[in-house]
Amino acid sequence: MPFNCIPATDFVNRTNEVLYLKRLPDLRERHLAGNILLEGANGSGKTELLKQVYRSIYWEDSPIVPFYYAFKTATLKASIFAQDYFTQFIRQYISFFSKDPSLVIGRGLSPARAIPPSAAWLLDLMDEFEELRKAGDFCGQLLAAVSAPAHAAAMSGKPVLIMLDNFQMALRLYETTPGDFSGLAGFFESPMKMNLCPHIVTGTPTETLESVFAENAFRGTAERMVLRPLPDDVARALLKSFCDKLGIREERETSIRFVRFLACNPLYIKCIAHSIRRMGKKEATHRDLWESYSHEVSEGEIALYWSSILSEALREPGIRRLAVRLFMHLAESNGEVTATGRLPRMLGVAEAEVKEVLAALKCAGFLTGTTGYKVPKEPVLRDFMHSLYMQDIDSKTPDQVRELIRAKYSEQGSPDMCFEIILPSVPDAELIAAKAFEQIAQTLKLQPEVTERIQLALIEACINAMEHSGSFERKVFLKFRASEERLEIAVESSGRFFDPEAVEDPAIELKLTSANKRGWGLKLIQSIMDEVRIERIDDRTRVLLIKNIKKEEVVHDTRKLQS
Amino acid sequence: MTPGSFRVSSKKVGDVAVIYPQGYLNNVAGEGLVHECTSYIEKGTKKIVISFSKTELVNSIGISMLLSVIENLLNTGGELCFTDMSKMLKETFEMLGLIKFITTFDTEAEALNYLNTIVLA
Ligand SMILES: Nc1ncnc2c1ncn2[C@@H]1O[C@H](COP(=O)(O)OP(=O)(O)O)[C@@H](O)[C@H]1O
């Protein structure tokens, strides 16, 4: 249902995405945009984003008609899908003109009676569909359903913004029995080509979603929009706002560390906040957070979320157990496993079965890998699978599982060193940043050579911020955060957004003869740091420089420092 | 690294010009360096050594200025050597590909030896 979304003000840090998607029909008409392939991890807010866009368009006096459809396991048989898709569209279309959301939800009067006289052609459309249904013509039904929005747009001249959620399931549309996959997703090809019907298509995992496109001609028409994890201070603010509403106190540094562990994922953050409340806590201390985490990941909402995806991928409980064992085996081996090798013998099952389970796990997002199979880095998913293993294979009690997970994270670690400085945008101000970093490097006992390189990266980031932002504020904001293992420097400036995708990798041969010889900064930064993230936070651009500090980069022996 | 401390000095050794950028090689300093090299090139010098012995840091703008020098000299069929680079500076030049257009030596003396053996058209 497109209407059950959170208040717009609670939907943080996606203003630009909402605005862009709302403008899509306009941009498409002017050939400035195509269809959108919206990508992002599970729980990153793809569905929420579509619903926000939907609601916003719905209540505006807009010439654009929004249509939201989420693929569901229950409606993957072609004829049922066609009926569902068609009905949803008609209901949403009429509801849009009468501004009566109850029509969408399926309560209230029959939608046909709410059709305005100007849209009498809708009745014809409905009659035609009914004929096809009676005739049992599933191809005809499917075609009629998926082209209904395009048809409506052509009749009314009003663009329809089509939002297709969980589109990876389109791969599984079937004719008579599940598994007789017959490329039915291809039916979407022609509506996607219609200028009056821009499509936003989303789902997870990204690889599976993209493979729907790989098999069809509409692949080339889509442009990508990636919902990245929230910046960590925004993620913490989200946790805080949940806590505030629930009357729970939290502390900034503890929360930041914790949301980081959760990959700044809004879904996980929400689940944790609810769980803390259910546990009757008034505070979210380090201990409380991990306690609720261990509960969440083994038997709470997070566990429920992943369990349902797992049982969707593998219906048979015995096979699921095998999947859990396979997953844990892979989790223990570093890197990608390409050949199934000894796995079948070790687990005592047929090779074909192992291969099938691995493929299913990859398709559902439990495993990644280009040619082989690899467990994703995300610790939450690993902990979920680990607790399943402990419960189902090691026969541990829920209490034991929770305790084992919690014990893994009981160490609080030393607090991070944090501080901020503001630089004026004046010549050589970047050297002040470099000097400030020298102090941190000394505390961290970094090798002089390592320090020097990071200083260069920092200098480049500052120069970029001062030059490219074009801000009126004429200031650069620096935030340093360092622990023994990790260093992070955020370089922020307001003004024009700086899109890393738009920066070409400079080629020396071309630069040599070109009048513009500049443009080496980002490349330098990227070669020095382990990760460079460019984030947009409201009207600021943040370039986040991240370095994992390795043992050999630290001076252990004081004599070495002097020499 | 002290802001504004940049100077460029140079000397002539036979038909070779040796240039010493000093301090922080950024936009201002880079322009000074390009200017210095250009004036030698204009007077017919084809062999240049840039010694980084007195350079503390080169930023990306400095790098673009060095590219200008390389372009100017290549256009006249000249030869450019870099010497006394810190490990980081050398790695940076390698990573960006600058190294392809120059010859590098640990010391100025080695560069001078090399340039004395070659005959340019
Ligand atoms: N930017 C955000 N601000 C606040 N809450 C968010 C944000 N993004 C997602 N959420 C919340 O997180 C949960 C997961 O989002 P959802 O849209 O279902 O993820 P996805 O569809 O990408 O798997 C939802 O409850 C949603 O309301």
Ligand SMILES: [Mg+2]
């Ligand atoms: Mg979703």
